[in-house]
Amino acid sequence: MRAETAPRWMNEDVQAFRDSIRRFVEHELAPNEEKWIEQRRVDPATWRKAGQAGMLCASIPEAYGGGGGDFAHEAVITAELARAGVNSFGNNVHSGIVAHYIARYGNEAQKQRWLPRMASGELIAAIAMSEPGAGSDLRAITTRAEHDGEDYVIHGAKTFITNGINAGLIVLVAKTGDERSPSLIVLETEGLEGFERGRNLEKIGQKGQDTAELFFSGVRVPRTHLLGEREGLGMHQLMQQLPQERLIIGIISAAAARRAVDLTVEYAAGRKVFGQRLLDMQNTRFKLAECDTKASIAQTFVDDCIARQLEGTLDAGSAAKAKWWCSQIYGEVVDECLQLFGGYGYMAEYPIARMYTNARVTRIYGGSNEIMKELIARDLDPATPVKARH
Numbered sequence: 113m114r115a116e117t118a119p120r121w122m123n124e125d126v127q128a129f130r131d132s133i134r135r136f137v138e139h140e141l142a143p144n145e146e147k148w149i150e151q152r153r154v155d156p157a158t159w160r161k162a163g164q165a166g167m168l169c170a171s172i173p174e175a176y177g178g179g180g181g182d183f184a185h186e187a188v189i190t191a192e193l194a195r196a197g198v199n200s201f202g203n204n205v206h207s208g209i210v211a212h213y214i215a216r217y218g219n220e221a222q223k224q225r226w227l228p229r230m231a232s233g234e235l236i237a238a239i240a241m242s243e244p245g246a247g248s249d250l251r252a253i254t255t256r257a258e259h260d261g262e263d264y265v266i267h268g269a270k271t272f273i274t275n276g277i278n279a280g281l282i283v284l285v286a287k288t289g290d291e292r293s294p295s296l297i298v299l300e301t302e303g304l305e306g307f308e309r310g311r312n313l314e315k316i317g318q319k320g321q322d323t324a325e326l327f328f329s330g331v332r333v334p335r336t337h338l339l340g341e342r343e344g345l346g347m348h349q350l351m352q353q354l355p356q357e358r359l360i361i362g363i364i365s366a367a368a369a370r371r372a373v374d375l376t377v378e379y380a381a382g383r384k385v386f387g388q389r390l391l392d393m394q395n396t397r398f399k400l401a402e403c404d405t406k407a408s409i410a411q412t413f414v415d416d417c418i419a420r421q422l423e424g425t426l427d428a429g430s431a432a433k434a435k436w437w438c439s440q441i442y443g444e445v446v447d448e449c450l451q452l453f454g455g456y457g458y459m460a461e462y463p464i465a466r467m468y469t470n471a472r473v474t475r476i477y478g479g480s481n482e483i484m485k486e487l488i489a490r491d492l493d494p495a496t497p498v499k500a501r502h
């Protein structure tokens with residue numbers, strides 16, 4: 113492998129943090145990936161270890177138990193997990209997404225109530241958006257939270273929820289009262305009557321990550337658990353936060369594409385075919401040159417997006433580009449690399465085989481790539497009103 117070069121957004125402090133996270137991932141997480149795949153969930157104790165290591169809520173202020181960092185710290189964690197092939201640990205949802213909904217839209221009491229326990233790993237968090245009949249089209253959700261005195265009474269169902277089995281805290285997207293636009297409501301699941309977890313869904317990839325169905329039948333939650341100043345702000349809140357979620361998927365994709373190239377170079381250098389190294393064959397060299405170029409371009413674009421996110425200038429269209437293009441490249445690179453492994457690439461014991469199935473969902477979750485292209489096209493269309501573009 114070649115020497116790493118630090119991107120322009122990485123200073124010495126972030127680099128030291130990266131080295132610490134890399135050691136934790138390699139020593140505490142990666143060796144357990146097989147076990148988590150077998151049991152189809154990460155042990156809750158691992159979350160508490162991650163909290164002690166400073167891996168959870170790294171970009172949340174220290175006043176709320178977080179690491180006091182910024183998105184650079186989240187980007188480092190995301191990349192290190194992908195670099196080590198750890199797909200089971202759902203920290204990107206927990207820290208990179210849910211914690212920021214609470215930090216940005218929660219009031220002081222809500223932030224003090226939930227964020228410190230998320231930072232310690234005591235509470236594992238999920239966000240419940242998708243429904244059996246509503247995926248990318250969030251306006252079509254049917255889960256409702258009706259007023260009943262000082263409470264909401266919630267009825268509905270969610271599916272494809274990352275961390276759904278382990279979650280002790282859920283940010284729920286639901287229609288409220290007479291509002292047509294959804295709201296965000298926080299649920300604490302312990303002892304919550306009317307709340308039920310369905311199946312731990314069996315997926316073709318990311319098998320160690322608990323992905324669940326959730327059911328709400330007369331669930332009663334205090335109306336003080338609403339995120340935001342009033343009801344009906346959910347779509348606006350989601351649109352503000354989704355670009356960061358999509359950039360996270362771009363980071364995963366770029367780092368994983370690089371891992372695929374590195375694994376394949378290592379394999380091809382040691383594999384003998386017709387009396388010579390596989391790496392000495394022109395087709396192998398050309399294919400790897402193509403894959404390396406694609407991975408390098410993806411990383412360069414992602415690094416630019418990370419820098420812009422830190423500066424506060426990353427727009428929704430660019431985040432959509434990072435998500436769709438890098439996830440597409442990830443799939444292409446892994447497919448080409450698997451081919452170079454030959455029959456071994458089809459064996460589940462080889463990391464490249466798992467990467468092949470793990471890669472597929474990156475083109476679906478966080479908004480399908482077709483939706484990403486629609487968002488980008490709105491920016492191109494002069495007839496689209498500025499306020500409707502994102």
